[in-house]
Amino acid sequence: MMNRAAGRLISLIREPERISGLSLGDWDELIPPARRAGVLARLALAADRAGGLDAVPEQPRQHLRSALIAAEKQRRDIEFELDRLAETLKGTIGRIVLLKGAAYLAAGLPAAEGRIFGDIDILVPKETLPRVEAVLDISGWRFGEMAEYDRSYYRRWMHQIPPLVHGTRGSLLDVHHTIVARTRRLQLDAAELFRAAVDIPGRPGFAVLAPADMVLHSAAHLLNEAEFDRGLRDLDDLHRLLCHFGRDPGFFPSLLERAAKLDLRRPLYYALRYTTRYLGTPVPPEICNAAELAPPNRVLRAVMDALFEQALLPRYPSGHSTLRELAGLFLYMRAHYLLMPMHILVPHLLRKAYMRRAEQQQQAGVV
Amino acid sequence: MPRSTFYLRTGPFAIHLETREERLREGVPLLYDDGRLIDRPEFCDFHVTVERPVLRRWFRPKTAFHFEGAALFTPSPPEHALPLFEWGLNWAIGMTVNQYLVVHAASLAWGDRALVIPGPPGAGKSTLCAGLASRGWRLLSDELTLLRLDGGGLVALARPVSLKNESIEIIRRFAPEAVFSRPAERTLKGTVALMKPPAESVKRIAEPALPAWVVVPRFTAGAAARLSPRPKAEAFLELAANAINYHVLGAAAFSALGELVDRSLCFDFAYGDLGEAVAGLTALAESASLPQSQGGTAARAT
Incomplete structure (x- = not known):
């Protein structure tokens, strides 16, 4: 079922040392899905380690170099924004808990290597939101353009406030008050996350989630997000986090414990299943199949497996696959279903479809 | 189908x-x-x-x-x-692409020296580009100028020139031998037709070209063609504002553009008639190919 290019890309992420000696034709096949999944710069770093970038034929080497330059630029930008943010929020909140990419970068984790960053994600206690928003507003952060309906949707249901854009720098900032949407039927105690968060040595004012929580957040993100283009990158993030933290013998037991406490057992189950399956992540088998993870029944699991594979793997050569589109749509529906009960979900999706249509008609009018 | x-x-x-x-x-x-x-x-x-x-x-x-x-x-x-x-x-x-600085500008070569034409949409960049390309200038690129980060040479793409609205008819009359695609009507930019690059430009695509002139055009109906010197710092800013990956390349972009502007004569160029504009820029290029003429005499082409 898996297409050849995607299969090869995954096997190279799994065993980066095999990257040396790829032919021009191999690169021709690998670069499109890698770029699309946001792992081209990681591939470039792997190639550099495996035999040196200079050993890669000229044409693909230019693409790898270009991706490295772009990744370096994003790293520079994030570092700069982190400095600004520390300055801005000093005195407003005790410490800023960084999430996702910015957290990996600030904490110097291997998951930051060659990673594509879109925005900075921070987590602040919910009760500080009004103050935080006011201070950010004074410092030039504005809500991006958004329909009123979407805005109120964020406020009512989401785990974050609407995305912020810096008025002059154009940077993006997501302010979260918890890590999963509040409509998810099972609730999570955000105070737990703050209690366990750890300071980052050398970066006063910043903290990151405790290792287990960081993995759980990444796992929840992998399957409960509606966007799958970066699925392989997200899977690789998880793989890198698990490899890194897993060297501590106490880590996996604590992961199970936190998953139960934060009620994120199912996302963790799938995250472990797919990282080990596709990337060979060294997770002890007794952890993967722990009864504490409350595995899904076989039918449900088979459906998820098929959907995940379809949605995860970048398609090539035509890039366009109806099957992949459908799987993406299904996971989009699933993500929403997890978020909301049906009587909220159905009107929401109808409304979104109507808004999209109106937008398209408006655009068509312009053309 | x-x-x-x-x-x-x-x-x-x-x-x-x-x-x-x-x-x-x-x-x-x-x-x-x-x-x-x-x-x-x-x-x-x-x-x-x-x-x-x-x-x-x-x-x-x-x-x-x-x-x-x-x-x-x-x-x-x-x-x-x-x-x-x-x-x-x-x-x-x-x-x-980050192995080059990619500038939203037209570029053409006269011998091994190149003219770079940045300019906002509507300034007449593509029209001027098509006009020059059909009068002996070698088309490097209409939309995207690629600047090498080492050595500062330009890399030719010689892709079709995208002409909009009235420009299509103007170029048809100016260069009856030019080959055009069927026009596409009512696009975001109005009617668009693509002009095939002259065969000579394609044949000599690999020849080196070093920037020698930066010209910021401004089409004004009825205006006489007139080159006026543009301060290098302003020419730099114009190019930087049009460089798509300027912020990605950072310091490397800064020095590449600095070098480009240093080795170029920089002008604002008002024109109202294509023939006159092409003649003026060609005179500029020819005067520069004479020894010792890098200075002020070239600054006024009309």
């Missing part, structure tokens, strides 16, 4: 295009069949498709540009397929 596969070479890049769109199936051979339609190469820099999303195939059909499987832009009427392909390709190059 049958599906066509094209492999094109344009400057340093190889492109793989899949499409069923009739406008591309006729337009691509028309514009690129000068030795640049190639057999399948081992490696393509850009894999693109122009095809109709499932739901837009029958009722009010629309076609979409896909780069590496992801759709860019909102779908367009199938009649716009050719400009859509050219714009999409520009986008793909602009977003992924």
Whole structure:
């Protein structure tokens, strides 16, 4: 079922040392899905380690170099924004808990290597939101353009406030008050996350989630997000986090414990299943199949497996696959279903479809 | 409609295009069949498709540009397929290429010296570019000027020149021998036709070209052609504002553009008549090829 290019890309992420000696034709096949999944710069770093970038034929080497330059630029930008943010929020909140990419970068984790960053994600206690928003507003952060309906949707249901854009720098900032949407039927105690968060040595004012929580957040993100283009990158993030933290013998037991406490057992189950399956992540088998993870029944699991594979793997050569589109749509529906009960979900999706249509008609009018 | 596969070479890049769109199936051979339609190469820099999303195939059909499987832009009427392909390709190059500084500007060469024409839409950049290209200047690029980060040379793409609205008729009259695609009407930029690059530009595509002039054009109906010196710092800012990956390359972009401006004479150029404008710029180029004429005499072409 898996297409050849995607299969090869995954096997190279799994065993980066095999990257040396790829032919021009191999690169021709690998670069499109890698770029699309946001792992081209990681591939470039792997190639550099495996035999040196200079050993890669000229044409693909230019693409790898270009991706490295772009990744370096994003790293520079994030570092700069982190400095600004520390300055801005000093005195407003005790410490800023960084999430996702910015957290990996600030904490110097291997998951930051060659990673594509879109925005900075921070987590602040919910009760500080009004103050935080006011201070950010004074410092030039504005809500991006958004329909009123979407805005109120964020406020009512989401785990974050609407995305912020810096008025002059154009940077993006997501302010979260918890890590999963509040409509998810099972609730999570955000105070737990703050209690366990750890300071980052050398970066006063910043903290990151405790290792287990960081993995759980990444796992929840992998399957409960509606966007799958970066699925392989997200899977690789998880793989890198698990490899890194897993060297501590106490880590996996604590992961199970936190998953139960934060009620994120199912996302963790799938995250472990797919990282080990596709990337060979060294997770002890007794952890993967722990009864504490409350595995899904076989039918449900088979459906998820098929959907995940379809949605995860970048398609090539035509890039366009109806099957992949459908799987993406299904996971989009699933993500929403997890978020909301049906009587909220159905009107929401109808409304979104109507808004999209109106937008398209408006655009068509312009053309 | 049958599906066509094209492999094109344009400057340093190889492109793989899949499409069923009739406008591309006729337009691509028309514009690129000068030795640049190639057999399948081992490696393509850009894999693109122009095809109709499932739901837009029958009722009010629309076609979409896909780069590496992801759709860019909102779908367009199938009649716009050719400009859509050219714009999409520009986008793909602009977003992924960092081995060069990519400047949104036209560039042409006279011998081994090059003229760079940045300018906002409507300033007459493409018209001027097409005019010069049909009077002995070698077309390097209409939309995207590629500047090497080492050595400061320009890299030619010699892709078709995209002409809009009245410019199409102006160039048809100015260069009756020029080859044009069928015009696409009512696009975002009005009516668009693509002009095939002159054969000579394509043949000499690999010849080196070092920037020697930066000219910021401004079309003003009825105005006499007039070059006025532009301070180098301002020329730098104009180019930087038009450099797509300036912020990505950072310091490397800063020094490459600094070098470009240092070695170039920089002008603002008001013009109202294409013939006069082309003659003026050609005189500038010829006067510069005489020894010792790098200075003030070249500054006034009319």
